[in-house]
Ligand SMILES: Nc1nc2c(c(=O)[nH]1)N[C@H]1C(S)=C(S)[C@@H](COP(=O)(O)O)O[C@H]1N2
């Protein structure tokens with residue numbers, strides 16, 4: 571019993587000593603709102619990216635605007651990066667609440683604390699593995715990145731919904747600034763101020779342990795130590811959060827948005843680098859296609875059931891060539907526009923009587939990679955801008971960009987823009 575009061579008293583003291591002007595419910599609600607928006611945006615853009623790569627049978631995707639995926643994924647990565655300063659700021663504002671006394675008051679209170687623990691832990695894991703993935707450090711993960719990232723997003727959104735539902739009274743109370751003011755026009759400063767009744771109660775209870783050995787002396791010491799004046803003002807705190815967020819965006823968003831090109835110091839990719847001025851993810855050497863891609867007898871095989879036709883490089887070049895300007899938009903957030911040229915996919919499958927509104931399976935010369943085979947739905951196959959590209963910026967593709975031939979289609983994620991083509995199969 572004595573120990574219980576001692577622990578409670580220690581928690582109480584800790585909580586009290588952590589009070590600061592920026593640690594108040596209004597700040598927590600303001601940051602919570604921003605964080606909530608950032609999470610919902612990353613969740614929705616994440617779902618889009620997931621399902622365009624792994625569509626359910628009934629799903630149809632937009633092929634216009636051509637930058638739809640590029641912008642959606644750019645927002646996903648940028649908003650995800652923004653979650654770092656916001657989540658730490660939010661944790662700062664509620665930090666004293668971690669030392670609540672008693673730690674668990676009731677079953678709803680237990681639910682509230684458990685859901686927020688799950689939420690914080692999974693969010694931190696989520697944004698960390700997401701960030702590592704944009705730097706292609708996923709080799710470090712002992713789990714498949716995309717499935718884990720996808721599953722965690724539901725844990726996060728679920729625990730966020732519980733958290734919001736349980737906190738609704740506080741959220742409603744402090745939603746507008748006016749409501750956060752006291753009767754005499756001051757901001758409600760300390761969320762951490764214990765209610766007077768509880769304070770009395772604690773004093774009464776802890777009085778019993780005042781002289782109980784070493785802990786008693788520790789409490790005496792805490793009681794006598796002067797209360798530190800607040801270290802950070804409310805305004806200073808919000809300015810710090812704003813500066814950190816703005817800095818992160820300016821220093822990384824250049825990988826996704828050209829406006830930030832000049833300040834792209836930490837983004838995982840830079841524009842205009844790599845062969846033919848375009849970044850490369852996996853080189854021909856790493857994909858082990860150096861030999862097969864440069865073989866003089868290379869052919870692109872196009873099939874529709876029993877009907878099969880093989881095209882040599884020269885035969886592909888002899889077909890009507892179309893020029894398109896389309897972005898490569900990687901799931902990792904970086905993207906860049908380029909000029910591509912080659913025959914249209916639908917004109918190629920027409921040579922084996924494939925309907926333009928078919929689903930097509932695309933296979934690369936590359937073996938044993940998850941990018942080696944992709945499936946393209948009818949909305950992309952029939953599109954005029956969907957090419958089997960032979961040229962990039964007016965020259966034959968560099969081998970690292972998929973020579974002899976690669977897919978390029980509008981509003982598709984980079985992972986589905988298969989390089990080093992080998993076969994095209996009309997499925998239905
Ligand atoms: N066969 C094959 N195609 C591939 C890849 C790959 O690893 N193997 N990487 C994909 C990814 S993740 C992206 S973002 C783009 C990158 O294109 P680039 O390397 O030509 O810039 O190609 C895609 N096509």
Ligand SMILES: [Mo]
Pocket residue numbers: 851899900901902984985
């Ligand atoms: Mo990618």
